Amino acid sequence: MHFYGTSSVNEKGHLTIGGVDTIDLAKDFGTPLYVYDIHLIRQRARGFKDTFERLGVSSQVAYASKAFSSIAMIQLIEQEGLSLDVVSGGELYTALKAGFNPEKIHFHGNNKSPEEIAMALDADIGCFVVDNFYEIELLSRICKEKAKQASILLRVTPGIEAHTHDYILTGQEDSKFGFDLQNGQAEEALQKTLDDQSFKVLGLHCHIGSQIFETTGFIMAAEKMIEKMADWKVKYHFSAEVLNLGGGFGIRYTKEDEPLAPAKYVEDIITEVKMLMDKHQLAMPEIWIEPGRSLTGDAGTTLYSVGSSKHVPEVRNYLAVDGGMSDNIRPALYNARYEAVIANRPDAKAETVVSIAGKCCESGDMLIWDLPISEHQPGDVLAVFCTGAYGYAMANNYNRIPRPAVVFVEDGRAELVIERESYEDLIKHDRSLSRFKEGSER
The missing domain is CATH 3.20.20.10 (Alanine racemase)
Incomplete structure (x- = not known):
């Protein structure tokens, strides 16, 4: 299995990102969970920016924030000296709230x-x-x-x-x-x-x-x-x-x-x-x-908890996780393809082939088809790689599923940068029915 950025395997045999054990991340912050490898984002940003400087060309490298926009992400981009693209009032508002220099914003x-x-x-x-x-x-x-x-x-x-x-x-x-x-x-x-x-x-x-x-x-x-x-x-x-x-x-x-x-x-x-x-x-x-994608895409990994499974003889093995098209709609929209491992034992031999199903009430909610995978059981953590672009950015509340939390990791440290939505968050804009009374004449 090819690992991305700073990902590796520790002495427990667990997948780590940024020197942090992903099993600990799942326990501390819950699942589904987006985990961003900040070192890789910095490395990519500098790869673009430093090359222009080495070649002596005046330039601006502007992060396309539609890939993933949050206050912490915008602040990270400013740390690296990049400019910023926004495509909506919401993205602009986020950038301004993050304290980003407006002179470096392109709309x-x-x-x-x-x-x-x-x-x-x-x-x-x-x-x-x-x-x-x-x-x-x-x-x-x-x-x-x-x-x-x-x-x-x-x-x-x-x-x-x-x-x-x-x-x-x-x-x-x-x-x-x-x-x-x-x-x-x-x-x-x-x-x-x-x-x-x-x-x-x-x-x-x-x-x-x-x-x-x-x-x-x-x-x-x-x-x-x-x-x-x-x-x-x-x-x-x-x-x-x-x-x-x-x-x-x-x-x-x-x-x-x-x-x-x-x-x-x-x-x-x-x-x-x-x-x-x-x-x-x-x-x-x-x-x-x-x-955009080239800065955040493969810096992001989504952690899921493994749940139910279904065996269809001579057809397919389904393995369900506690997320799906509500946190990654790209497979449904674009037939996007991903790789994944059981984070508890990422180096274990792939002994079977499964298709990873989401929990949404939608037959098209499939994250990965025909994934070679190691031994697994309910409660294990599945790590899906390269979800850092257009994952959280396109997340939704289909089936009234709360959006996941987002964690940044670097040098053995983890920081929560977007809180997990609660059920209360889901209904905070709802209003009770008041104008239409039961049994009113039509």
Whole structure:
């Protein structure tokens, strides 16, 4: 079994993360429990940031907080000197409550509300990533009302779609995000924003996909965008200060996945961007990237308690745990795949194959199909790896199941950073029926 980050096995034969025994974590904090390996997050953050510095390229590495947002997580990101992407008023509010420097916050989203825009302007955030013509008009109006100027990037679709090893050249007109680079929308957006004193246009942004294992797609996107930048410099005397190539850097969920190291992504992208800028005789812009999953994904492990089992002769063995699609909906949504071990004995030989079922009243609530696993019994702890991105972020209360707690671990220490929801939390916004009386006439 491949272990992640600082995970290892101690003298008791138990799985440890950050030098902390996972069986002790389960006893102390309960299950299901999200456990984050803080050392690995720091290591990944520095892998991106330090490579830009070594190459002498002005940059911002912005954590895409949609992967996992909490006050403690945002504070950790600030400790590492990163910027921050938010995509909603809630993520922005969390960042501000965490004390994050608003000048390093970038606000994304394809349908920002007037209230969210006003909140961001009042906070003096660093940048809006403008997504559509409606947003241009709305942001301009609110800027004028508040007598403020907004720094913006224009999000464009460069005609590149990337996912793992596949790269597809498309018009990308059928996307809810961004201005199309090929059909003239992006150029029209540039004209509108350059002509409006409410805006300071910093440059361009794109995001081509997720779970990308190579740099080919990023390079293809950069080529398309820089060609337009060269054209727009001649037409509009516009020199982009920022080129944001987005995120989507892949991680290893299973043994079939082969992602690159953070440094390799940065090195390949910068080499190509420098060459393209020289080719078109353009000044090198500041390069921004947006890692999310690649910082938190394989730093997170979910601990479950093993419960019931079911044997279907000559078909399948089911093993149920005390969580499921309420704390990890990705298998149901995307057919996402994971690896797992019995944390009590992670090195034990896998003697059987089971399918891990969640406890939700839904036949599609399956976490892992056909998992080779060691001997197990009710009460054992199952550790599912690489749940740190879009696990807690997409957690829900289906079947009125409370959301799990979150613990950070590092150097043998554990800290509770999100409390487990209680049953009382589930009903705190409920209201008793008062207007409709029993037996009223219809």
